[in-house]
Amino acid sequence: MQIIESPEEMQRLALFLKRSGKTIGFVPTMGFLHAGHLSLMRLAREKCDVLVASIFVNPTQFGPNEDLDAYPRDFERDELLCEEEGVDIVFYPEPGNMYAADASVWVDEESLSGVLCGASRTGHFRGVCTVVAKLFNLVLPDLAVFGEKDAQQLRIIERMVRDLNFPVEIVRGAIVREPDGLAMSSRNKYLTELQRRNALCLRQALDHVVDLVGQGVVDVAVLGKSVANLMASVPDAVVDYVEFVDDETLQPVGRVKGKTLVALAVKIGTTRLIDNAVVVP
Amino acid sequence: MQIIESPEEMQRLALFLKRSGKTIGFVPTMGFLHAGHLSLMRLAREKCDVLVASIFVNPTQFGPNEDLDAYPRDFERDELLCEEEGVDIVFYPEPGNMYAADASVWVDEESLSGVLCGASRTGHFRGVCTVVAKLFNLVLPDLAVFGEKDAQQLRIIERMVRDLNFPVEIVRGAIVREPDGLAMSSRNKYLTELQRRNALCLRQALDHVVDLVGQGVVDVAVLGKSVANLMASVPDAVVDYVEFVDDETLQPVGRVKGKTLVALAVKIGTTRLIDNAVVVP
Numbered sequence: 001m002q003i004i005e006s007p008e009e010m011q012r013l014a015l016f017l018k019r020s021g022k023t024i025g026f027v028p029t030m031g032f033l034h035a036g037h038l039s040l041m042r043l044a045r046e047k048c049d050v051l052v053a054s055i056f057v058n059p060t061q062f063g064p065n066e067d068l069d070a071y072p073r074d075f076e077r078d079e080l081l082c083e084e085e086g087v088d089i090v091f092y093p094e095p096g097n098m099y100a101a102d103a104s105v106w107v108d109e110e111s112l113s114g115v116l117c118g119a120s121r122t123g124h125f126r127g128v129c130t131v132v133a134k135l136f137n138l139v140l141p142d143l144a145v146f147g148e149k150d151a152q153q154l155r156i157i158e159r160m161v162r163d164l165n166f167p168v169e170i171v172r173g174a175i176v177r178e179p180d181g182l183a184m185s186s187r188n189k190y191l192t193e194l195q196r197r198n199a200l201c202l203r204q205a206l207d208h209v210v211d212l213v214g215q216g217v218v219d220v221a222v223l224g225k226s227v228a229n230l231m232a233s234v235p236d237a238v239v240d241y242v243e244f245v246d247d248e249t250l251q252p253v254g255r256v257k258g259k260t261l262v263a264l265a266v267k268i269g270t271t272r273l274i275d276n277a278v279v280v281p
Numbered sequence: 282m283q284i285i286e287s288p289e290e291m292q293r294l295a296l297f298l299k300r301s302g303k304t305i306g307f308v309p310t311m312g313f314l315h316a317g318h319l320s321l322m323r324l325a326r327e328k329c330d331v332l333v334a335s336i337f338v339n340p341t342q343f344g345p346n347e348d349l350d351a352y353p354r355d356f357e358r359d360e361l362l363c364e365e366e367g368v369d370i371v372f373y374p375e376p377g378n379m380y381a382a383d384a385s386v387w388v389d390e391e392s393l394s395g396v397l398c399g400a401s402r403t404g405h406f407r408g409v410c411t412v413v414a415k416l417f418n419l420v421l422p423d424l425a426v427f428g429e430k431d432a433q434q435l436r437i438i439e440r441m442v443r444d445l446n447f448p449v450e451i452v453r454g455a456i457v458r459e460p461d462g463l464a465m466s467s468r469n470k471y472l473t474e475l476q477r478r479n480a481l482c483l484r485q486a487l488d489h490v491v492d493l494v495g496q497g498v499v500d501v502a503v504l505g506k507s508v509a510n511l512m513a514s515v516p517d518a519v520v521d522y523v524e525f526v527d528d529e530t531l532q533p534v535g536r537v538k539g540k541t542l543v544a545l546a547v548k549i550g551t552t553r554l555i556d557n558a559v560v561v562p
Contacts, residue, residue, distance in 0.1 A: 011446065011448055015448060018299055018300065019299065019300070099444075100443065100444065102530075103444045104391045104392035104444065105389065105410070105440055107387075107389075108387050108388075108389055109385055110385045110387065111385035112385065134446045137447050138446050140448065159386055160386045163386035163415075164386055164411070164415055164418055165418040165419050167292055167296060
């Protein structure tokens with residue numbers, strides 16, 4: 001396994017691999033890897049000759065009051081995990097080598113980005129789109145795997161690939177959960193033991209919605225109220241949003257008709273967690 | 282010479298060529314080719330295995346009151362000229378195949394785009410950056426040639442390549458002029474015989490500035506006034522801007538110290554023409 005820190009070197013190697021006819025699979029991460037990331041790597045591993053994983057805590061997708069500095073990092077552990085998953089190249093750049101001091105070009109998604117997490121995290125998806133465009137141009141993947149836990153990010157990246165014509169196939173990786181149902185996240189590390197138990201309310205709320213829709217309840221006002229009641233009983237949980245949106249356009253729906261994305265963001269103490277499910281009536 | 286209308290087919294062929302180890306040279310144009318475009322093709326021809334030229338009047342870089350519909354087109358003539366220059370592939374897409382009706386991802390340059398032409402043509406460079414990013418992803422060039430006549434566009438594209446890490450070398454093509462000094466432009470076609478003569482004031486103004494700077498006049502207020510006087514004597518000419526800016530940052534300068542871009546935009550009747558020169562003290 002090769003570790004590359006220089007963007008120029010990464011691109012040179014990627015160009016060489018492409019010219020040699022190799023297919024490149026790519027899993028971009030912010031590191032502090034967990035079983036969710038590893039499942040994405042396994043998915044990519046099957047579909048390519050050369051597997052590249054990037055580890056880069058991208059500063060431009062964090063707001064001024066967010067947890068950029070506190071975001072957990074452990075490169076040595078990440079390196080071992082990548083090796084075990086058969087990663088060929090770990091791309092591990094310095095922020096200073098990824099962004100010029102006078103960087104002035106940004107990739108903006110303007111339809112799917114204003115809702116859900118985009119509503120409270122101004123500029124977040126601009127940072128995500130920009131860094132993913134940069135990484136695509138440096139790693140030159142044939143396919144890239146993104147997790148369904150970040151449902152909005154996944155759809156925005158798919159839109160970016162479509163609208164900017166990136167020659168990259170986006171593969172969706174299913175959410176990986178702890179045995180008790182909590183979605184894997186690097187931010188779970190922030191939770192105390194008690195908060196960890198309370199955090200189960202996200203999955204419970206989603207299960208509850210799936211049950212209700214299964215029973216024929218499709219009125220979003222009713223479903224939303226039911227989730228709110230469930231959340232109100234959880235100490236330490238403050239709902240940021242519970243949204244029912246069209247699975248493709250991310251526009252709010254009044255009734256569950258077609259494929260509907262149920263997306264949650266909840267603060268447990270100071271830790272913001274997200275989870276989601278797709279329901280059909 | 283092959284003509285490709287489908288973006289998907291263009292990308293498939295480009296991927297195949299790259300995998301076969303061929304280098305691709307690219308000249309993006311809006312068609313209605315003149316000697317300026319052809320010089321860019323000749324420059325690219327020398328440096329690559331496969332030469333691609335695109336002909337696409339990009340709707341997203343025209344403002345609502347600009348000349349999108351009136352923009353001159355002559356594909357059959359363009360085709361012959363490309364063939365004569367040794368172009369291998371003409372990429373000639375339909376607007377409807379380049380932009381989805383719900384397209385929502387844009388590439389924005391935010392530092393160099395607000396001045397000069399960007400000041401009066403809101404959204405112009407967003408359209409340019411977005412279409413060039415799309416074309417780069419479809420044609421996958423190793424190098425692309427842009428003309429120095431569109432000085433601001435050239436610098437913005439160079440910035441985009443740097444900031445988004447496109448694996449593309451940008452080659453600058455010198456301005457090509459008519460024997461009397463008028464910079465080649467597809468829009469010259471709009472000019473009446475009289476306007477055509479009056480249009481020489483752009484080049485004359487630039488020559489005048491070069492002379493003055495050669496004589497040691499470096500105060501931009503003095504230089505600007507001298508150009509304004511010259512322009513005032515030309516019937517039919519309305520100055521949009523005469524700007525003296527840093528050649529790299531495009532920020533206005535008060536004195537000609539380092540490399541300074543002198544950029545002009547002048548309306549001759551209803552036709553807006555641009556020209557520029559780089560001066561050093």
